[in-house]
Amino acid sequence: MLTLNINGQDKQFDIDPSTPILWALRDNLNLTGTKFGCGAALCGACTVHINGLPVRSCVTPISAAVGQHITTIEAMGDDRIGKALQAAWVRHDVPQCGYCQSGQIMSAAALLKTNKKPNDADIDSAMSGNICRCGTYQRIREAIKDAAATLA
Amino acid sequence: MYIKQRNHSTPALSRRDFLKTGSAIGGGLVIGFFIPGATRFANAEPAPNAPFAPNAFLHITPDNKVTVQINRLEFGQGVHTSLTMIIADELDADWSQMSAQLAPAGDAYKDPVFGIQMTGGSGTINHSFTQYREIGARARAMLIAAAADRWNVPHEQCHAAKGVVLGPHGHKATYGELADAAMAQPLPQKIALKNPKDFRFIGKPMPRLDSRDKSNGKQPFGIDFALPGMKVAVIAHPPVFGGKVAQYDAAKALDIKGVAGVFQIPTDRGGSGVAVVADGFWPAKQGRDALAIDWDTANVEKVTSADQLAQYKALARQTGTVARDADVSALATAPKKIVAEYSFPYLAHTPMETLNCVIDLQQDHCTLWVGSQFQTFDRAAVAATAGLKPEQVTLNTLMAGGGFGRRAVPTSDYIVEAVHVAKAYRASGKTGAVKVIWSREDDIRGGYYRPSHVHRAEIGLDDQGQILAWNHVIVGQSITQGTPFASVMIKNGVDNTMIEGMGEPYEVPLKLSAHTVTANVPVLWWRSVGSTHTAFVMETLIDEAATLAGVDPVVYRQKLMGPKSQRHQAALKMAVEKSGYGTRKLPKGHAFGVAVHESFKSVVAYVVEASLEKGVPKLHKVTAGIHCNLAVNPLTIEAQVQGAILMGLGTTLPGAAITLKDGVVEQHNFSDYTVARMPDMPRVEVHIIPSADPPTGMGEPGLPPLAPAFANAIAKLTGKRLRSLPFNLENA
Ligand code: FES
Numbered sequence: 001m002l003t004l005n006i007n008g009q010d011k012q013f014d015i016d017p018s019t020p021i022l023w024a025l026r027d028n029l030n031l032t033g034t035k036f037g038c039g040a041a042l043c044g045a046c047t048v049h050i051n052g053l054p055v056r057s058c059v060t061p062i063s064a065a066v067g068q069h070i071t072t073i074e075a076m077g078d079d080r081i082g083k084a085l086q087a088a089w090v091r092h093d094v095p096q097c098g099y100c101q102s103g104q105i106m107s108a109a110a111l112l113k114t115n116k117k118p119n120d121a122d123i124d125s126a127m128s129g130n131i132c133r134c135g136t137y138q139r140i141r142e143a144i145k146d147a148a149a150t151l152a
Numbered sequence: 153m154y155i156k157q158r159n160h161s162t163p164a165l166s167r168r169d170f171l172k173t174g175s176a177i178g179g180g181l182v183i184g185f186f187i188p189g190a191t192r193f194a195n196a197e198p199a200p201n202a203p204f205a206p207n208a209f210l211h212i213t214p215d216n217k218v219t220v221q222i223n224r225l226e227f228g229q230g231v232h233t234s235l236t237m238i239i240a241d242e243l244d245a246d247w248s249q250m251s252a253q254l255a256p257a258g259d260a261y262k263d264p265v266f267g268i269q270m271t272g273g274s275g276t277i278n279h280s281f282t283q284y285r286e287i288g289a290r291a292r293a294m295l296i297a298a299a300a301d302r303w304n305v306p307h308e309q310c311h312a313a314k315g316v317v318l319g320p321h322g323h324k325a326t327y328g329e330l331a332d333a334a335m336a337q338p339l340p341q342k343i344a345l346k347n348p349k350d351f352r353f354i355g356k357p358m359p360r361l362d363s364r365d366k367s368n369g370k371q372p373f374g375i376d377f378a379l380p381g382m383k384v385a386v387i388a389h390p391p392v393f394g395g396k397v398a399q400y401d402a403a404k405a406l407d408i409k410g411v412a413g414v415f416q417i418p419t420d421r422g423g424s425g426v427a428v429v430a431d432g433f434w435p436a437k438q439g440r441d442a443l444a445i446d447w448d449t450a451n452v453e454k455v456t457s458a459d460q461l462a463q464y465k466a467l468a469r470q471t472g473t474v475a476r477d478a479d480v481s482a483l484a485t486a487p488k489k490i491v492a493e494y495s496f497p498y499l500a501h502t503p504m505e506t507l508n509c510v511i512d513l514q515q516d517h518c519t520l521w522v523g524s525q526f527q528t529f530d531r532a533a534v535a536a537t538a539g540l541k542p543e544q545v546t547l548n549t550l551m552a553g554g555g556f557g558r559r560a561v562p563t564s565d566y567i568v569e570a571v572h573v574a575k576a577y578r579a580s581g582k583t584g585a586v587k588v589i590w591s592r593e594d595d596i597r598g599g600y601y602r603p604s605h606v607h608r609a610e611i612g613l614d615d616q617g618q619i620l621a622w623n624h625v626i627v628g629q630s631i632t633q634g635t636p637f638a639s640v641m642i643k644n645g646v647d648n649t650m651i652e653g654m655g656e657p658y659e660v661p662l663k664l665s666a667h668t669v670t671a672n673v674p675v676l677w678w679r680s681v682g683s684t685h686t687a688f689v690m691e692t693l694i695d696e697a698a699t700l701a702g703v704d705p706v707v708y709r710q711k712l713m714g715p716k717s718q719r720h721q722a723a724l725k726m727a728v729e730k731s732g733y734g735t736r737k738l739p740k741g742h743a744f745g746v747a748v749h750e751s752f753k754s755v756v757a758y759v760v761e762a763s764l765e766k767g768v769p770k771l772h773k774v775t776a777g778i779h780c781n782l783a784v785n786p787l788t789i790e791a792q793v794q795g796a797i798l799m800g801l802g803t804t805l806p807g808a809a810i811t812l813k814d815g816v817v818e819q820h821n822f823s824d825y826t827v828a829r830m831p832d833m834p835r836v837e838v839h840i841i842p843s844a845d846p847p848t849g850m851g852e853p854g855l856p857p858l859a860p861a862f863a864n865a866i867a868k869l870t871g872k873r874l875r876s877l878p879f880n881l882e883n884a
């Protein structure tokens with residue numbers, strides 16, 4: 001039995017400790033906002049925050065997160081930066097299929113935590129691990145800058 | 153994907169096609185479609201939890217909400233919003249009262265032109281524009297009639313606006329208040345559609361209905377669907393297409409905590425595989441990794457890409473089955489010649505959400521939840537595999553995380569496999585639903601690729617660079633051979649999906665022939681289908697001819713286009729003017745590149761700005777001129793063009809190729825199969841030609857002209873013509 005703190009609540013897991021956080025969230029807690037895209041830290045769809053830092057949950061076992069604070073997309077509306085990003089995403093009509101967008105927002109939130117006014121190059125480098133097959137990158141760039149402006 | 157239309161005009165639906173349909177939970181007005189051969193509800197296949205009759209399109213409830221049923225899959229292209237806009241406009245609804253749902257499989261939801269329920273061919277808006285307008289207009293007429301009766305005034309003195317009906321003496325009632333009474337009204341015999349100048353939503357940039365839920369993690373996709381007690385399955389597929397399990401040992405897999413069963417199942421193309429069913433994806437995948445399987449691949453063809461390329465190149469030197477003839481005798485004497493050989497690899501679709509399917513198989517019924525682009529075929533395939541009648545199969549359409557054609561499979565490969573898993577699981581005495589999930593490796597190695605192709609062109613030109621003769625040969629696999637689409641798509645032995653996009657809009661003496669090769673690699677439509685390669689070939693060759701002629705490539709194109717090419721001319725002119733082509737000075741080392749192409753009845757012209765960064769082609773900016781007739785939602789069109797540009801750009805990048813060795817796919821995941829990422833994204837500017845003509849689709853047409861425009865810019869910088877995708881400067 002492992003206990004993880006997810007979105008401010010302690011949750012118990014009676015599963016293999018090697019289980020990636022992604023599948024513990026999705027299959028055990030039915031927190032399906034965090035997405036599976038590659039399972040190999042190559043696409044960013046599964047990005048969550050651990051103690052505020054972006055982590056690929058598909059390759060991070062639950063055993064590595066005991067005692068840490070995991071935040072998922074479901075709680076980003078309660079976060080000042082997350083909320084600003086979500087609002088900017090809607091204003092800029094960013095999502096197409098939408099499947100990658102949880103991960104995009106988690107990565108963008110991590111960027112804005114450390115860089116209050118990112119330029120295109122900052123955004124490209126912080127977001128290059130997040131694949132969007134629908135090609136929403138231009139609107140993501142605009143939305144991140146807009147969110148940064150609303151937070152300033 | 154693309155399917156030839158059965159006829160060219162969108163048929164106006166006759167009045168008797170519509171019906172009021174009852175049994176709505178919560179009352180109100182429901183308008184649906186008459187299903188030929190069925191009495192009102194004889195065909196009812198109640199979808200669990202759906203407050204709808206199975207053929208409803210529009211439901212206005214007494215609480216003043218309007219729900220539209222979407223007869224398509226929403227997987228990013230925006231039809232959830234645009235079809236709702238179309239109804240809302242004719243209904244004169246208030247936007248805030250509108251919402252949408254994806255319709256389950258049902259005859260009423262068949263594409264009015266294709267005759268099957270499907271999403272593809274960039275056909276949603278093109279085919280369902282009039283259909284959805286008429287639904288909205290009929291409902292509005294009934295609401296007005298109900299109001300007039302209630303107030304005892306002539307209908308003509310009432311009118312509708314923003315979700316209310318207004319009468320002559322200050323009367324006012326919301327649609328919700330009128331919905332029940334409207335349901336008692338007869339369906340109007342005649343309806344008048346709006347004058348386009350009165351459109352309130354159509355033609356305006358309307359934000360998506362689903363953007364909020366897609367930004368906060370709440371939007372459910374197929375892969376998110378779960379039922380109590382549901383198991384998750386992953387499948388070990390044969391390493392070569394059609395290979396079989398010789399023997400396997402499941403002992404280690406069964407030892408893994410959470411694994412509920414291991415079953416050998418039939419897989420696609422006559423093969424077999426092993427499914428691991430478990431409490432969740434992780435134990436299922438661990439179980440799969442722990443299987444020891446000996447495969448029998450002795451009797452299946454094992455393709456090796458290098459050998460295939462050599463075979464295709466040899467074939468391309470001979471004339472194939474002629475699809476279009478012309479006198480090319482001038483080739484022998486032409487003073488100038490272009491001889492060019494092009495190659496294109498297999499491509500995987502890699503939608504971000506991998507394939508998945510939830511299936512609940514019971515004794516005499518089967519229910520599925522799946523992001524299907526092909527409901528009609530998928531449902532029939534499920535019925536055939538499960539030994540049920542189609543009416544015993546309920547297929548619920550869930551939103552999908554992209555598809556690009558991969559969820560429109562004539563064999564229903566991944567869905568049929570899910571049925572086999574469910575059958576095996578049930579046969580073992582277990583009950584409950586199963587969700588089959590494909591890993592990314594399954595997706596990239598699982599076939600149904602854009603076919604590989606070789607093109608060979610011999611073009612003879614006169615001293616002024618005018619084209620005298622053009623002999624062109626294409627080699628590749630047919631997408632539709634052996635599918636229900638063959639009879640429509642294959643003409644005189646040539647699959648139109650292989651050659652579409654060749655020739656047009658240029659008036660050139662083109663002789664076009666094709667060699668249809670069979671190979672043990674499943675192939676499929678991939679966003680913009682044949683135009684993924686034909687546009688590259690056409691637009692780089694025309695550019696090369698312009699260079700040989702010493703004529704500006706824009707001017708050369710304009711002169712070569714026939715009189716029917718008004719839309720091409722307009723799109724090209726728009727892109728040229730807005731980009732500053734010929735007038736704006738570019739930074740040193742930058743060059744413009746141009747391409748224009750029509751696919752799925754829409755025309756897209758690009759002027760791109762590119763350079764070489766440390767010898768690597770870099771795309772900086774794309775200016776688009778779009779002609780898609782009436783632009784229903786310009787905001788969605790802009791998004792689709794951005795997305796198609798990004799995907800087209802992806803096909804030029806090193807590593808954007810599926811290759812095989814001894815029948816085994818050599819790529820695994822995004823580490824060795826390249827897709828475009830944020831730093832690759834150019835600045836995109838989209839300009840749409842104003843038009844009031846019936847809209848044409850925009851899901852795919854933005855893709856084809858991107859790669860050739862980029863290649864043409866690189867050719868200007870290097871003097872070298874790129875002859876393959878992905879780009880290979882060394883071989884140019
Ligand atoms: S699913 Fe974790 S990075 Fe792709």
Ligand code: FES
Binds near residue numbers: 096
């Ligand atoms: S919105 Fe579809 S993958 Fe990003």
